[in-house]
Amino acid sequence: MDTLIGVLTPAFLLHLFFHVAVPVAMAALFFRKDFKHATLLMLSGILIDIDHLAANPIVDPDRCSVGYHLLHSFWLIPVYVALALYPKTRLVGFGLVIHIILDTAECVRTGSPLLLPVSF
Secondary structure (H helix, E strand, O other): OOOHHHHOOHHHHHHHHHHHHHHHHHHHHHOHHHHHHHHHHHHHHHHHHHHHHHOOOOOOOOOOOOOOOHHHOHHHHHHHHHHHHOHHHHHHHHHHHHHHHHHHHHHHHHOOOOOOOOOO
16 A cells, blocks of 8 residues: 555544544543543553654554554563553553554454564
């Protein structure tokens, strides 16, 4: 797919929607008192997609992001979970973990292989 227009399928747009909707829903359900703050911090998890700029093509609907892009590396996932467990970084960590879960779900949905760090 040479153009971004070719990538913007309904399924991909739904995936992008979930990257916004899930953190907003989580903030509404669990952090109602501090909704705006919680939403912004969890939405910051989208920033890990900056690593797509180092790939060619930048967006490939047939490529699994998890295990391919630097900030989607398997060794960073435990760091994101640790951030979610520590109170001062919990909301940013939740945003990152939600992002990785949604990207993994997209890999499973499309049948794209997860690039595991070990081979069997």
